[in-house]
Amino acid sequence: MTLTGMKKHVSVLELARLVTTEKVGRVRTCRLGERGLEAEAEWIEAHRKLFEARFDALDKVIFDIKQEEEDGSANE
Amino acid sequence: MDQQTSNSAAAQNRTTVERKSDRELVVTRTFDAPPPIVFRAWSQPDLFRRWWVPKGAGISLISCDLDVRTGGKYRLEFGAGEDTMAFYGKYLDVVPNERIVWTNDEGEEGAVTTVTFEDRGGKTLLTFHELYPSTEALEEAMAGSAAGLPTQLDQLDELLSSTEA
Numbered sequence: 001m002t003l004t005g006m007k008k009h010v011s012v013l014e015l016a017r018l019v020t021t022e023k024v025g026r027v028r029t030c031r032l033g034e035r036g037l038e039a040e041a042e043w044i045e046a047h048r049k050l051f052e053a054r055f056d057a058l059d060k061v062i063f064d065i066k067q068e069e070e071d072g073s074a075n076e
Numbered sequence: 077m078d079q080q081t082s083n084s085a086a087a088q089n090r091t092t093v094e095r096k097s098d099r100e101l102v103v104t105r106t107f108d109a110p111p112p113i114v115f116r117a118w119s120q121p122d123l124f125r126r127w128w129v130p131k132g133a134g135i136s137l138i139s140c141d142l143d144v145r146t147g148g149k150y151r152l153e154f155g156a157g158e159d160t161m162a163f164y165g166k167y168l169d170v171v172p173n174e175r176i177v178w179t180n181d182e183g184e185e186g187a188v189t190t191v192t193f194e195d196r197g198g199k200t201l202l203t204f205h206e207l208y209p210s211t212e213a214l215e216e217a218m219a220g221s222a223a224g225l226p227t228q229l230d231q232l233d234e235l236l237s238s239t240e241a
Contacts, residue, residue: 040218043218044094048093048103057127057130062114069113
């Protein structure tokens with residue numbers, strides 16, 4: 001990879017906040033940024049799965065309440 | 077008794093999660109019942125405890141105290157093996173069949189959660205919205221359960237090689 005190519009790559013990563021860089025003299029040091037895209041995507045997917053499991057169970061509870069109400073009004 | 081068909085209905089209802097801004101996270105789902113029924117399932121402890129903790133996660137709900145009205149408090153205690161964990165806070169705003177707003181006070185920078193129940197022709201569009209006090213607080217909440225650095229590094233490798241062209 002050329003130095004110019006490398007610089008271009010790093011600036012893309014920096015814009016995406018995946019890395020932060022610091023230049024001291026002729027040396028630019030890169031660090032992983034606070035924002036890891038993969039980690040965020042994983043977390044969102046884990047969160048979605050948690051809520052999906054909750055809401056599937058909530059669907060059943062709602063079904064039961066509707067059932068009870070129907071039974072209740074049928075007996076009146 | 078009627079045949080239970082709730083599973084096929086559940087399969088059609090999609091749960092979406094979106095990071096709406098640096099401080100906000102939004103979960104939505106549509107339920108096949110009008111808002112008063114969904115609100116009941118959310119505000120009565122005996123109903124709430126039947127669905128809040130997913131089965132098979134190795135976690136049990138030990139106690140569940142909910143006083144769902146403006147100014148009321150809640151406290152949930154979970155058990156995982158020997159450990160117990162408590163979540164608690166206050167209801168800032170409760171409008172029956174419309175919305176519930178509560179604080180999450182167990183941590184220092186807890187989110188404010190707002191759940192709204194909107195009537196959509198006899199169904200309910202539920203929106204679960206979390207607002208964190210800062211970007212850092214949201215990212216910390218994410219980092220708390222994130223799988224960690226190795227995948228992040230792999231992703232960085234991929235990104236570097238894909239920009240090669």
